[in-house]
């Protein structure tokens with residue numbers, strides 16, 4: 001085992017892209033929705049500059065909230081998961097990411 005510094009300075013955004021079978025007992029955020037949202041957010045955050053441009057935007061497996069509608073997004077470091085409509089909440093999510101990544105996180 002060895003340590004290595006993270007290549008991102010302000011934090012990580014995890015966008016769920018968990019896809020469940022149609023007959024699953026609970027819903028999934030969806031692979032296509034999660035991946036499309038991650039791609040958009042990554043590009044928009046980079047273009048926006050500021051702290052949001054220096055965070056990492058990644059897809060993840062289930063974040064544990066499994067909404068009926070929308071995609072779960074975790075802002076790390078932090079203790080909140082937001083569920084967003086991937087079409088109508090994009091700008092609000094970008095604004096939230098910018099604000100979150102502007103906070104000092106103990107580094």
Ligand code: FES
Pocket residue numbers: 016017018019027028029030061062063064065066067072
């Ligand atoms: S499937 Fe996305 S949070 Fe569980």
